[in-house]
Amino acid sequence: MTRDQLRTLARDCLLEVAPDLADEPIPEDADLRGTLDLDSMDILNWITALHQKTGIAIPESDYARLFSLNAAVDYLSSGCSA
Amino acid sequence: MTDPSTLKDKTDYFCMPSLGSDMEAGTLIEWVAQPGDQLNKGDVIAVVETQKGAIEIEVFHPGVVGEQLIQVGESAPVGEPMARFKRTDTQPSAVRPHQGQPLVGEAPSEGAQLAITDEDAIDNGQADQVKPPAEMKDTGLKQGLEPEQSISSLNTAPGSPMTKDSGGLDLDAMRQAIAAAMSRSKREIPHYYLSHDIDLTPASDWLAAYNAERAPDARLLMNALLIKAAALTLRNFPELNGFDREGRFKSSESIHIGTAIAIRGGGLVAPALHDADQQTLPELMVALRDLVARTRAGQLRRSELVDASIVVSSLGERGADRLFPIIQPPQVASIGFGTPRQGAWVVDGQLLIRTLITASIAGDHRHSDGHRGALFLHRLAECLQTPTDL
Numbered sequence: 001m002t003r004d005q006l007r008t009l010a011r012d013c014l015l016e017v018a019p020d021l022a023d024e025p026i027p028e029d030a031d032l033r034g035t036l037d038l039d040s041m042d043i044l045n046w047i048t049a050l051h052q053k054t055g056i057a058i059p060e061s062d063y064a065r066l067f068s069l070n071a072a073v074d075y076l077s078s079g080c081s082a
Numbered sequence: 083m084t085d086p087s088t089l090k091d092k093t094d095y096f097c098m099p100s101l102g103s104d105m106e107a108g109t110l111i112e113w114v115a116q117p118g119d120q121l122n123k124g125d126v127i128a129v130v131e132t133q134k135g136a137i138e139i140e141v142f143h144p145g146v147v148g149e150q151l152i153q154v155g156e157s158a159p160v161g162e163p164m165a166r167f168k169r170t171d172t173q174p175s176a177v178r179p180h181q182g183q184p185l186v187g188e189a190p191s192e193g194a195q196l197a198i199t200d201e202d203a204i205d206n207g208q209a210d211q212v213k214p215p216a217e218m219k220d221t222g223l224k225q226g227l228e229p230e231q232s233i234s235s236l237n238t239a240p241g242s243p244m245t246k247d248s249g250g251l252d253l254d255a256m257r258q259a260i261a262a263a264m265s266r267s268k269r270e271i272p273h274y275y276l277s278h279d280i281d282l283t284p285a286s287d288w289l290a291a292y293n294a295e296r297a298p299d300a301r302l303l304m305n306a307l308l309i310k311a312a313a314l315t316l317r318n319f320p321e322l323n324g325f326d327r328e329g330r331f332k333s334s335e336s337i338h339i340g341t342a343i344a345i346r347g348g349g350l351v352a353p354a355l356h357d358a359d360q361q362t363l364p365e366l367m368v369a370l371r372d373l374v375a376r377t378r379a380g381q382l383r384r385s386e387l388v389d390a391s392i393v394v395s396s397l398g399e400r401g402a403d404r405l406f407p408i409i410q411p412p413q414v415a416s417i418g419f420g421t422p423r424q425g426a427w428v429v430d431g432q433l434l435i436r437t438l439i440t441a442s443i444a445g446d447h448r449h450s451d452g453h454r455g456a457l458f459l460h461r462l463a464e465c466l467q468t469p470t471d472l
Contacts, residue, residue, distance in 0.1 A: 018346070018378075019378075019379075020346055020347065020378070021346075033399070033400060034400075037346055039344070039398050039399065040303055040304075040305075040398055040399050041303060041305075041370070041371065041374050044298060044301065044303060045371065045375075047298050048297075048298035048299045051297060051298045051299075052298075052299070057297075058298060059294060060290065060293045060294065060301065061290075061294075
């Protein structure tokens with residue numbers, strides 16, 4: 001997938017998990033936990049969706065690397081947890 | 083006291099049930115079952131609007147739906163007949179719920195309903211029985227929900243849970259409901275508070291190893307472990323798990339953990355995870371994911387709103403060290419978990435860095451004493467030291 005496709009995917013999955021975020025555009029650098037107030041259940045659900053849609057393994061130890069939409073795209077673009 | 087002769091008339095009706103101790107009336111949003119439909123106990127008959135969102139109403143007995151007596155959009159007070167309903171269980175003691183689940187003693191929802199009957203004169207055909215049927219409420223949790231099903235339920239959640247018109251959440255109304263319940267709690271319940279620091283390292287290490295071997299849809303959250311540990315420990319503390327009815331304590335046979343779920347924007351609900359002590363951790367996790375999704379979409383069931391025998395609140399990953407819970411009437415205790423943290427801890431005479439969590443309990447001093455509350459926390463700490471037994 002291209003970075004643009006990943007960006008769209010990450011955003012779409014986020015909106016499925018937290019539909020109330022749809023009211024305003026989500027800044028790509030916004031901290032998901034700190035600024036958008038997503039909790040561990042939201043993050044797990046979002047990462048589950050990302051894994052299912054891309055097939056990329058996202059171990060729990062890597063969760064902190066997906067701290068914003070941009071960061072998630074960077075992580076998924078590299079394709080693995082290296 | 084309810085007059086048996088007036089109640090007898092109501093055995094052929096399904097009446098507006100109470101969805102909480104402060105509810106007086108509900109507005110019908112949707113008929114899910116139509117006249118002629120045969121329903122099993124626990125099947126959804128209609129959707130009713132309350133301050134907690136659109137709540138699915140389940141029937142208490144198997145039967146056939148008859149003529150609808152109120153229309154969509156109409157409001158009816160608690161206890162008012164909503165539809166004709168012919169029960170098909172003639173001998174209540176002989177009824178077995180479908181799925182072949184065993185009779186296990188008085189279900190707390192029945193007990194809670196009876197007590198509400200005393201207060202509010204609602205009858206859904208139960209007050210005319212001497213003893214309610216000993217049945218386990220079938221909540222669908224034991225049907226082996228696959229994780230994929232719970233994920234797909236997220237995908238079908240309404241796009242905008244904030245609008246009242248879509249049957250979603252009205253946060254203002256929810257805030258009023260919380261205010262009423264918490265004010266009442268502080269007015270009427272003499273709380274005692276205890277807290278206890280617990281070494282969470284064994285549980286945390288176990289969880290990390292468990293999750294490392296699994297794809298995200300099969301992973302667990304620490305909250306599932308905390309809820310299970312609390313539920314298991316409650317088995318030995320029946321005086322903390324039940325209801326206050328006008329000063330009298332009624333213990334709950336089942337441990338239905340109300341799990342506090344925060345809603346972005348300021349709402350808070352604590353719907354029940356039924357029989358949490360009997361669920362495996364994966365089952366609990368599936369149920370938790372489903373409950374959170376439906377809570378945020380405003381799609382809960384009545385049994386989830388009224389059945390909780392105790393609430394467990396967890397502050398989660400980014401919060402405070404310690405929580406002082408407020409007991410939710412008509413329950414008699416409330417359990418809290420702070421945010422897990424790294425801290426100094428003495429192990430075998432050595433000072434180490436461990437993962438710690440502070441558990442707390444608020445108890446209704448009319449029904450339990452600090453000694454028992456303290457013992458509960460002590461046992462809870464022990465339980466969390468052996469996560470493989472959860």
